Amino acid sequence: MTNATTDTPRLAIKGMRKVYPSVIANDGVDLVVMPGEIHAVVGENGAGKSTLMKAIYGVIRPDAGELRWEGRPVTIASPGQARELGIGMVFQHFSLFETLTVAQNVSLALPGKFDLAALSTRIEEVSERYGLPVDPRRLVHALSVGERQRVEIIRCLLQNPRLLILDEPTSVLTPQAVRKLFDTLRQLAAEGVSILYISHKLDEIQELCHTATILRNGKVTGTCSPSQETPKTLARMMIGEDLPVIHHGEPAAGGEVRLRIDGLTQATEDPFGINLKNIHLEVRSGEIVGIAGVSGNGQQELLKAISGEQPLAEKHAVQMCGISVGRMNAARRRGLGMCFVPEERLGRGAVPRLTLTENILLTAYRKGMLISGMIRFGAARRFAQECIQRFDVKCGGAGSEAKSLSGGNLQKFIVGREIMQEPKLLVLAQPTWGVDVGAASFIRRQLLDLRNSGTAVLVISEELDELFEICDRLVVIAKGSLSPTKITSETGVEEIGIWMSGLWPDAEVAGDGTHVA
Amino acid sequence: MWLKFEQRPQPSSLMRYLSPLIAVGLMLASGMLLFYLLGKNPVAGFRVFFLNPVRDSYGVAELFLKATPLMLCAVGLSVGFRANVWNIGAEGQLLVGALAAGAVALHFPDSHSPFLLPGMVLAGALGGMLWAAIPAWLRTRFNANEILTSLMLVYVAQLMVSWLVHGPWRDPDGFNFPQTKMFQAKALLPILVEGTRVNAALFIAIGALILGWVFMNRSFMGYQMKVAGQAENAGRYAGFSAKRAIWLGMLVGGGMAGIAGMSEVAGPVGQITEHISPGYGFAAMIVAFVGRLSPIGIFFSSLLLALLYMGGEQAQQYLALPSSISNVFQGMLLFFLLASDVFINYRPRWVGRRK
Numbered sequence: 001m002t003n004a005t006t007d008t009p010r011l012a013i014k015g016m017r018k019v020y021p022s023v024i025a026n027d028g029v030d031l032v033v034m035p036g037e038i039h040a041v042v043g044e045n046g047a048g049k050s051t052l053m054k055a056i057y058g059v060i061r062p063d064a065g066e067l068r069w070e071g072r073p074v075t076i077a078s079p080g081q082a083r084e085l086g087i088g089m090v091f092q093h094f095s096l097f098e099t100l101t102v103a104q105n106v107s108l109a110l111p112g113k114f115d116l117a118a119l120s121t122r123i124e125e126v127s128e129r130y131g132l133p134v135d136p137r138r139l140v141h142a143l144s145v146g147e148r149q150r151v152e153i154i155r156c157l158l159q160n161p162r163l164l165i166l167d168e169p170t171s172v173l174t175p176q177a178v179r180k181l182f183d184t185l186r187q188l189a190a191e192g193v194s195i196l197y198i199s200h201k202l203d204e205i206q207e208l209c210h211t212a213t214i215l216r217n218g219k220v221t222g223t224c225s226p227s228q229e230t231p232k233t234l235a236r237m238m239i240g241e242d243l244p245v246i247h248h249g250e251p252a253a254g255g256e257v258r259l260r261i262d263g264l265t266q267a268t269e270d271p272f273g274i275n276l277k278n279i280h281l282e283v284r285s286g287e288i289v290g291i292a293g294v295s296g297n298g299q300q301e302l303l304k305a306i307s308g309e310q311p312l313a314e315k316h317a318v319q320m321c322g323i324s325v326g327r328m329n330a331a332r333r334r335g336l337g338m339c340f341v342p343e344e345r346l347g348r349g350a351v352p353r354l355t356l357t358e359n360i361l362l363t364a365y366r367k368g369m370l371i372s373g374m375i376r377f378g379a380a381r382r383f384a385q386e387c388i389q390r391f392d393v394k395c396g397g398a399g400s401e402a403k404s405l406s407g408g409n410l411q412k413f414i415v416g417r418e419i420m421q422e423p424k425l426l427v428l429a430q431p432t433w434g435v436d437v438g439a440a441s442f443i444r445r446q447l448l449d450l451r452n453s454g455t456a457v458l459v460i461s462e463e464l465d466e467l468f469e470i471c472d473r474l475v476v477i478a479k480g481s482l483s484p485t486k487i488t489s490e491t492g493v494e495e496i497g498i499w500m501s502g503l504w505p506d507a508e509v510a511g512d513g514t515h516v517a
Numbered sequence: 518m519w520l521k522f523e524q525r526p527q528p529s530s531l532m533r534y535l536s537p538l539i540a541v542g543l544m545l546a547s548g549m550l551l552f553y554l555l556g557k558n559p560v561a562g563f564r565v566f567f568l569n570p571v572r573d574s575y576g577v578a579e580l581f582l583k584a585t586p587l588m589l590c591a592v593g594l595s596v597g598f599r600a601n602v603w604n605i606g607a608e609g610q611l612l613v614g615a616l617a618a619g620a621v622a623l624h625f626p627d628s629h630s631p632f633l634l635p636g637m638v639l640a641g642a643l644g645g646m647l648w649a650a651i652p653a654w655l656r657t658r659f660n661a662n663e664i665l666t667s668l669m670l671v672y673v674a675q676l677m678v679s680w681l682v683h684g685p686w687r688d689p690d691g692f693n694f695p696q697t698k699m700f701q702a703k704a705l706l707p708i709l710v711e712g713t714r715v716n717a718a719l720f721i722a723i724g725a726l727i728l729g730w731v732f733m734n735r736s737f738m739g740y741q742m743k744v745a746g747q748a749e750n751a752g753r754y755a756g757f758s759a760k761r762a763i764w765l766g767m768l769v770g771g772g773m774a775g776i777a778g779m780s781e782v783a784g785p786v787g788q789i790t791e792h793i794s795p796g797y798g799f800a801a802m803i804v805a806f807v808g809r810l811s812p813i814g815i816f817f818s819s820l821l822l823a824l825l826y827m828g829g830e831q832a833q834q835y836l837a838l839p840s841s842i843s844n845v846f847q848g849m850l851l852f853f854l855l856a857s858d859v860f861i862n863y864r865p866r867w868v869g870r871r872k
Contacts, residue, residue: 309753331756340754348750354743361740362755374735404527 008071010035010163010194011056016065018051025051026062027218033163038185038195040205040226042238043215044436049198050406052215053165056196057089058082083109088161090152090169098141102134106155126154130184132177142270144295153181164188165196168434170204175464175497177294182208200437201465202231214238239438255285257322258337258425258456259306264317266305274298274480276305281475281482283425288447288457290471291482292464292496298480299460300343303429306458307340308333321424334363337424341415341431345407349414352403356395356413357384359402364421383420391416392442408435415443419450426450427458432466444470464493478502522863532861537807537814540853541821547849557836565835566846570827578713582785583823585715586611586777586794588722590801591819592729593773595810597766599733600742601749604767606652606667607774608798609674610645614775615782616678617644619789622704622782623686623697633703637779638721645775646768648674653767657760663767671798679791686789696790706783718780725773726812733812742766774798795826796844803851822847 009032016029026048033039043049054060056067058076067074069085076082082089096105103120110119120136127134132150140148149169156164166185170178185195185208199205205212206226214222214237222237264279276298283289293299304310305318308330312318315326320336330340342348350359360380361369369379384398391412395405402410415431431447432440447470451457460477461467467474468488476483476499483504486496498504545563552562570576590607597604604610618641625633651670655661682695691698706716733739745752745762752759781793804822808814829843 307754308756329756329758330754334756342754344750347748348754351744351748351751353747358740361737362744362751365737370737373737375737375740 008035009033009068010037010070012068013052013056014066014068016052016055016062016067018048018055018060018062024218026055026065029065029215029218029220031213031220033194033196035162035194036189036192037211038189038197038209040197040199040209040212041215042198042200042202042205042212042234044239044438047215047238047436048218049215050167051218053089053167053196053198056082056163057087057165083159083161086160086162087165088156088159088163089165089167090149090156091167094148094152096140096148096151099139101137101139102143102151103136105140105151106136106158109155110158122158123154126157130154130157130180132181142273144300147296161193163194163196165198167198168200169197170199170201175493176501178204200435200440202226202234202437205234206231216240235437255287255454255456257282257284258320259283259427259458260319261306262317262319264302264305264312264314266301266312266317268301274301276301277479277481279482281485283456283458285424285454285456286451287472288451288459288470289485290467290474290488291458291460291477292467292474292500293460293462293477294500295462297478299429299477301480302477303340303342303427303460306427307338307342335366339363339418339421339423339426341411341418341426341428343429343433345410345414346403350402350410353401355399355401356388356393356405357381357398359413360384360387360417362417364417367421383417387413387416387420390420391446392439408439411435412439412443415446419446423455425456425458427460429460430462431459432461432463440466464496467496468493476500476504519867521866522859523866525862525864528861532857534809536857536861537809537818537854539857540807540850543853543857544846544849547853548846551845552836555838557838562832562836565831566828566842567824569831569835570824574710575713576827578710578715579827580820580823581719582713582715583826584819585718585722585784586780586797587801587804587819587822588815589718589725589777589780590770590774590798591804591808591815592722592725592812593770594801595805595808595812595815596729596733596739596742596769598746598805598810599739600746600762600766602763602766602770603664604649604652604667604770605664605802606649606669606671606798607770607777607801608794608796609667609671610648610771610774611778611781611794611798612671612674612678613648613778614641614645614771615778615789615793616681617641617647617775618779619686619697619700619782622700625704626698626701628701629703634706634783637704637783638776641775641777641779642772643775645771645773645778647771648775649767649771650764653764656767657763663763667767678789678793682789682791688788697788699788700783704783705787706780714785716780716784718776718784721776721780723816725776726816729815730812738765774801777801800826800847803847803854807850807854821850825850 011033013029013031016026018026029048029052041049041052051060055062058078058081067076103116103123106123107114107116107119123136132154134147134150134154153169170181189195197209209226212224212226213220216238226234259282261279261281264276266276268275274297279302305312308328311329312326316324317326319325320333320338323336325333325336346352351362357377357380360383361375364383367383369376381398387393388395388398393413393416394409405413418426432443435443444466447457459467459471471488473485474488474491474496475485476496478500479502483499549559549563552559571580590611594604594607618637621637621640648670652663652666655666656663682697686697688696688698706718709715709717709719741757742762742765744755744757745759777797778793782789786793800822804815804818807818825843825846829840832838832842833840
């Protein structure tokens with residue numbers, strides 16, 4: 001299967017070691033990537049994948065170990081040098097300037113003169129060829145997470161890399177777009193490009209990758225050919241034990257309506273935002289409703305309308321537990337029993353420079369943490385410690401700053417904080433984005449438990465597998481409109497995938513098709 | 518080769534607290550260099566500037582007297598600064614507070630009421646708050662930048678003081694000097710130590726520092742201000758009102774500045790003149806930042822800035838240097854503080870020029 005044209009590895013790493021003050025991130029890691037090979041790097045959060053990739057891309061300096069690039073020993077001191085060697089990387093946390101346009105962002109990473117017009121044309125070509133639609137003139141701050149990731153991928157591809165590192169690239173794509181991306185990656189590999197593919201989706205790795213290196217606690221626990229393995233054996237290598245099976249259980253029928261969206265129509269103030277069109281939705285106690293869709297189709301606008309971050313003019317368009325909340329801000333809606341996990345963790349779900357204890361206060365202060373306007377830090381600390389323990393948040397303790405946590409661990413912390421408030425209605429955006437398999441499965445199990453105890457749960461996700469795993473009912477959002485609701489067991493990935501393009505029966509065929517993949 | 522600044526992954530928290538001391542050290546060193554360049558003996562210059570002012574108990578009392586309005590203004594400003602509310606018009610709020618307190622004093626020339634002084638404190642606070650409410654309203658209603666509006670209102674306040682003391686409020690028996698009547702004895706703050714000018718406003722200032730500490734570190738509203746300053750989206754996510762943070766930041770800053778104005782006219786000045794404040798409202802911003810926006814830090818940095826004011830006077834007397842030398846020292850202090858903060862957050866590195 002490997003298209004190795006030569007015996008010299010493109011990249012060979014021996015004995016890589018990197019020690020941080022509190023943790024050994026990489027401990028004698030070996031990795032060999034051949035030309036034209038698609039090589040998966042698999043492991044849980046904190047297993048050392050990101051550290052390894054950062055060392056290859058020159059972001060950090062390893063403490064020990066040898067790195068050979070096409071047979072030559074090299075020291076990669078900076079990302080610039082890595083790019084000169086021919087290494088491109090798509091980060092999980094994006095490195096884009098929010099105030100610049102897509103084309104301007106791409107031009108910053110490219111050597112040579114600025115020619116935005118020509119560059120825009122090239123971006124459009126690449127985005128067309130690889131099925132990554134994005135408008136080069138849009139400002140990055142107005143893009144959704146999924147669209148930003150597309151920009152990152154395009155930016156790398158424009159540099160004609162010989163080794164492409166992709167960190168969880170598919171989590172924001174439709175199944176059809178994932179097919180397209182895989183075709184692209186296979187095409188790149190056939191052209192001799194080596195690909196390092198970090199993912200936790202074992203089925204994707206099995207389908208796409210020639211080789212897999214599995215990391216656990218900073219050490220390599222195995223190298224295998226994924227097509228020879230089963231998801232179960234891969235998972236065991238990764239987490240050291242078998243994954244628990246999720247029992248979905250029967251939905252409790254006929255709970256009370258906790259969230260009703262009744263004809264919500266909202267024009268956006270953002271020139272690149274999406275207008276919400278006549279949205280109707282009900283979420284009842286004891287059920288999980290999923291909203292599928294490609295990012296940038298109105299999810300952010302809908303979430304802000306539900307959470308109260310963007311109060312509405314029309315009072316009755318959003319109702320919670322029978323009360324019209326359209327004009328209420330987020331705090332008053334929380335007072336009615338709503339909790340919300342946003343898609344951005346740092347800066348929205350948590351304040352980076354505050355400790356975990358202080359971040360508990362952000363939303364959980366109603367849980368007995370205030371006495372006449374004064375903070376009871378003891379109560380907040382106990383809540384934080386319990387959250388850290390129950391949700392297995394890897395950190396230095398309740399006094400750690402939020403920004404010192406890895407993305408997945410911070411997500412566990414935020415999900416834990418919201419779940420522990422025992423909400424009547426829980427709204428989540430991308431609950432397991434960038435979270436490892438073990439933790440993602442844990443979060444999903446918690447959501448099911450919450451549902452079984454009578455909470456109404458609304459999940460907006462771009463991961464279809466996840467929605468199919470946990471949801472009782474599914475709807476699709478496209479171009480700011482909602483599709484009809486489907487009972488999960490009565491539909492399939494294919495149908496939902498087609499609906500994600502806005503093509504459900506009786507759908508209004510809208511004019512602007514630019515945001516749909 | 519060129520110099521490049523790279524962000525440090527984890528800025529040292531020790532250095533964050535040391536950097537004001539480093540800034541003071543650098544200010545002293547370059548101050549002595551400045552004395553040398555001006556043809557003065559640097560050691561003698563240092564002695565005149567920094568030691569002379571506090572060589573006796575009267576000098577120490579003067580130090581606390583001058584630190585009082587700085588503490589008051591700075592602790593009020595720090596509340597807003599934590600929430601990214603940039604009120605830089607404390608000088609104007611101080612003046613309007615002084616006018617309001619002075620109006621009460623001049624309106625009751627014969628009162629013996631024990632409520633006269635508290636009434637003046639209240640009037641001062643309300644005057645400052647009124648002046649700060651204008652930029653707060655412009656910001657929340659029209660999204661007008663409070664940096665510009667609050668600064669412009671300083672000049673309006675200065676002209677208003679000038680007009681009043683030249684016109685309607687001028688002392689008819691004052692030989693046409695632009696000043697009001699002297700306040701009656703009951704409208705003056707009690708002196709704490711006989712033979713000095715340090716007065717009860719120092720207690721108000723220390724009380725304000727303690728209240729400020731409790732507010733910022735223990736109250737939920739103070740926490741909301743911190744969140745608003747550090748992550749606006751997180752504040753919106755939690756449902757904290759951004760408008761309330763702006764109003765509170767502006768009003769606390771204005772109210773405190775107004776009390777500082779009252780403490781000047783009812784203290785060392787004793788009347789309203791055109792020279793109530795030698796720029797306390799502006800210097801208070803330096804005090805707030807050198808004190809790391811914390812009340813404990815502000816206590817010490819206000820003493821330092823007060824010393825710079827006194828050193829300037831001494832330098833004028835004994836070194837034949839213009840008194841604006843204290844502005845030069847203030848400027849150097851702020852410059853070195855900001856510079857050392859850059860080094861705390863960024864690491865300089867020489868890199869080869871790239872093609």
